[in-house]
Amino acid sequence: MNRSSKGLLVSALVVVVAMAFRVSWNALRDVARVIGADATAAGLYPFVVDGLMALALVAALVLTSMRDKRFALRVLAAYTLASLVLNYVHGLVPALHDGAAGWGRLADWDPANWALVLLATSLPVGSIYFGCELVAKVLHHRPTVRVQTDSVRADAPAHPPHTVTPPPHADLSGPPPLTAAPVPGQVSRGAEGVRTGDPHTPRTARTPDPDAEEEGDRQDQFEEAELERMRQDARRTYAESAQANRPLSARALGAAYGMSESWARKQILAARGSDGLAGPHLVAVGST
Structure with a gap:
């Protein structure tokens, strides 16, 4: 009207x-x-x-x-x-x-x-x-301020496009490298749907994301480094207790680091082998 x-x-x-x-x-x-x-x-x-x-x-x-x-x-x-x-x-x-x-x-x-x-x-x-x-x-x-909220959302700037920064030692004297224009999500999804729906198009196996693999490798390396640091600390703790003539038992050492007794026994053996902390041993004395 x-x-x-x-x-x-x-x-x-x-x-x-x-x-x-x-x-x-x-x-x-x-x-x-x-x-x-x-x-x-x-x-x-x-x-x-x-x-x-x-x-x-x-x-x-x-x-x-x-x-x-x-x-x-x-x-x-x-x-x-x-x-x-x-x-x-x-x-x-x-x-x-x-x-x-x-x-x-x-x-x-x-x-x-x-x-x-x-x-x-x-x-x-x-x-x-x-x-x-x-x-x-x-x-x-x-x-109500619903209209104001919507206007603020509408006036908010869009996210800037992703730009690739060159490495610090890159040679900038030559021609700039060609970069592909970003494809919108809807267009890429639509094109992917058309490709998968075509019976004459061979299907290619999906390759894993290299970024995800690198992230997984970094996570594994970090966890391994943390475990190794814990092992070194446990061995150092046992060595200090042995030097003070009060060596810790495997159960006490494992409880101190939140690990099992078998894990602590391995660290004790490693500490004895690296620092030469051998237990008491018998020496045979020959008769003269």
């Missing part, structure tokens, strides 16, 4: 609401006169009831919190029902329009009359309270 159509629709809605308010204004003014309002107060009474209905409707459209929106809709429903009841009473009692009705008489049955008078006199007080509450909720309303 274009802008002119929207403007025409809103204008028609305003005209219909204005005419409906004029019809309701006649009934509410007569009810206000019966409950004791003067001419000025009776003329303003319809604005108190129907005006708060319009305010509650606007607040329900503006507020985004479900709790506040539910409150505005409840106020709108309550005042709509109250206006409907008073308009209905005005239609049933023609004396209200002629001014022949008695003071404070909206119905012949006393309980109904008391309820109607209580309803008509409480609507202005309720308008003050509910109107202030709705305005406060609208003024303290904070719009």
Whole structure:
């Protein structure tokens, strides 16, 4: 729908609401006169009831919190029902329009009359309270920042293309090497799907990624270096304890390094072989 159509629709809605308010204004003014309002107060009474209905409707459209929106809709429903009841009473009692009705008489049955008078006199007080509450909720309303977040994401710069930097000792005097343009992911995936779907195209075995192999080799070398460092530390610890005449047992050495007893026994043997820490041995003495 274009802008002119929207403007025409809103204008028609305003005209219909204005005419409906004029019809309701006649009934509410007569009810206000019966409950004791003067001419000025009776003329303003319809604005108190129907005006708060319009305010509650606007607040329900503006507020985004479900709790506040539910409150505005409840106020709108309550005042709509109250206006409907008073308009209905005005239609049933023609004396209200002629001014022949008695003071404070909206119905012949006393309980109904008391309820109607209580309803008509409480609507202005309720308008003050509910109107202030709705305005406060609208003024303290904070719009969501979802649109701002999306705009920030949209304005964020794209990742720069990958560039290959030459090694520090490369010869830059010759012509620059030719580099292939990066292929987008969607295009490459689409082309790969076409190649694999062609029955006449020979299938080639996948070659492992060299980067992954190098990373695995580096990880293995690192783990082996850590194990070797642990072995050297264990041997040094045993050698120091042996020099202090308090050699550690295989169980104690393995527990100190979180390893098994057999692993610790191997390190003890290696430490004895490297440092010449031989255990006590018997020497045969010949007779002279």
